[in-house]
Amino acid sequence: MKKNAVSKRLSNLPVHVILILLCAIWLIPTIGLLITSFRPVQDINTTGWWTIFAKPQGYEEYQTYCASCHGEDGSLISSADLSDADLVQDYRRSITLTPSLSREIDGEPHMGDLPVPDEDTTASIAAYMRKLSGIDTTTKFTLDNYIDALTGYRGNKTYRADCASGTQSLDLHCDIRDLANPRGMGRAFLNSLAVTIPSTIFPILISSFAAYAFSWMDFKGRQWLFALLVGLQVVPLQMTLIPVSRLFAQLGLNGTFQGIWLFHTGFGLPYAIYMMRNFLGSLPRELFESAYLDGASHWTAFTKLAIPLSVPALASLAIFQFLWVWNDLLVALVFLGGEHPVLTYQIGNMVTSLGSGWHLLTAAAFISMILPMIIFFALQKYFVRGLLAGSVKG
Ligand code: HEC
Structure with missing residues (x-):
């Protein structure tokens, strides 16, 4: 065993x-x-x-040359405490540090038996002393990239530095209003939400009606309609971009949220109906028949039976549709463009044509990832169940 x-x-x-x-x-x-x-x-x-x-710059050099007398943290000699900001202030560059290292202290060389470090090494040691004493206030980590990306800051410094010194460019207010800057990821995040939420709800709502009809209502041409629907899934989205955008131009829907909702709903529907029908169709027939015998109308059967039973399928459908719309660039580019920039569109704008600003790209990427990640982890169990939906009868 x-x-x-x-x-x-x-x-x-x-x-x-x-x-x-x-x-x-x-x-x-x-x-x-x-x-x-x-x-x-x-x-x-x-x-x-x-x-x-890795250890900070100059750490190794400091340990080999200076630690034997000044101690690991620099404070061993009380008359020359290297962790003291006031003292280090006078020796913060190699120009002032080198003379001190080569002079004599009480008739003995400062460095004792150790050789005097060369120029570069001294510079690193000076850098390390600045860190040690706290003169050097730069930190390893900062939120600046996120702030700059969210506010759409396009300067040579950082949003916070510019606002603190009062030299901000014209389109910044240095307050909460900057989050709505049309060039920033903050605004794009809201736009993405405005596109995605209705584009997820509409197809799911409509497809559950349709799927119920396809599986439990008898009407003429049901099979044909369903076959047509399955067939429609092969139509590539790209093929319809031009005709639809011409139609939208006539209807005045180009560059509006309504237009993109319509488009995503239209393209989400065939698959959503197909999947929901497979799921609803696999529910036990007796369940519905006994409900009808008891006098339940289709509406009651739909709301009291079909919907509660298909929560896992609905949830997984919602996740897939949400992720698809959230990550979509093509449709947003064609139908919204710069009018209401969404996250995927704005990420590309972070880097200038000269290649500067790519540090913002990293933050921007995570801003756009955060919501899908939350949804994925929160609804994980539906995600896996949804992958199996329709493949096992149960
Ligand atoms: C052999 C021992 C020894 C070594 C090695 C040594 N120091 Fe010193 N250092 C001293 C002593 C002793 C003093 C105190 C002098 C005093 O009290 O005036 C001192 C003082 C200083 C001072 C104060 C300013 C001055 O000139 O009096 C600085 C800065 C300094 N050391 C930097 C360094 C650095 C950087 C290193 C490594 C590259 C180093 N020391 C290596 C023994 C040493």
Whole structure:
């Protein structure tokens, strides 16, 4: 019994190793992106994200040259406390530090038996002393990228620095109003919500009506209609862009939310109806027949039986439709464009044609990921069940 369990574990080992490897391959770049999004611009441009795990610059040099007398944290010699900001203030650059290192203290060389470090090393040590004493206030992590992305700041410094010094450009107010800046991700987030929520609710509502009719109501041409619907799924979305946008132009729907709701609803419907019908059709027939015998109308059967029973299917449909619309760029680009920029559209605008501003891209990417991630984790169990919907009868 025990032996069996062990050998079973062992035989599963390769699978586990491969799974862990796959997870690492997927996760490491994402973690890197997340860490990068919290780093200051200068750091992003000079070092890789993995260097945050390394000791600060000059740490090694300080340990080899200075720690033997000044101690690891610099405070061993009380008359020359290197963790004291006032003292280090005078020796913060190698220009002033080098003379001090090569002079004599009480007839002995400052460095004792150790060689005097060269110019570059001294500069690193000075940098480390600035960190140690707290003169250097730059931090490893900052929210600036997120603030700049949300407010759509396009300057040479950061939104906070510009607002603090009062040199902000004309389109910034330096208060909550900036979140509504049409060039920022904050506004785009709201626009994305405005596009996605109705574009998810409408198709699901309509498709559950239709699916009920297809599975439990008898009418002429039911099979033909359903076959047509399944067939409609092969129509590629791209093919319809031009005719639909010409139609929208005549109706004045281009660049409006209503237009894009209509489009997403239209394109979400065939699959939604197909999936819902498969699900509703697999519910036990006796259930509905006994309900009808008891005098239930179709409306009662729909609201009291079909809907409560198909919550898992509805939820998974909602997740898929939501993710699809949220991540869609093509339709939003064609029908909304810059009128009501959505997240996917605005991300592309973060980087200028000269390539500057890509540090904002990392933050922007996470801003656009956050909602799908919350929804995914919150509704995880429906997600898996939805993948199986219709494949097992039950
Ligand atoms: C052999 C021991 C020794 C080593 C190694 C040493 N120091 Fe010192 N350092 C001293 C002593 C002792 C003083 C105190 C002098 C005093 O009290 O005036 C001092 C003072 C200082 C001062 C105060 C300013 C001055 O000139 O009096 C600075 C800054 C300083 N050290 C930096 C460094 C740095 C940076 C290193 C490493 C590159 C280093 N020291 C390595 C012994 C050492």
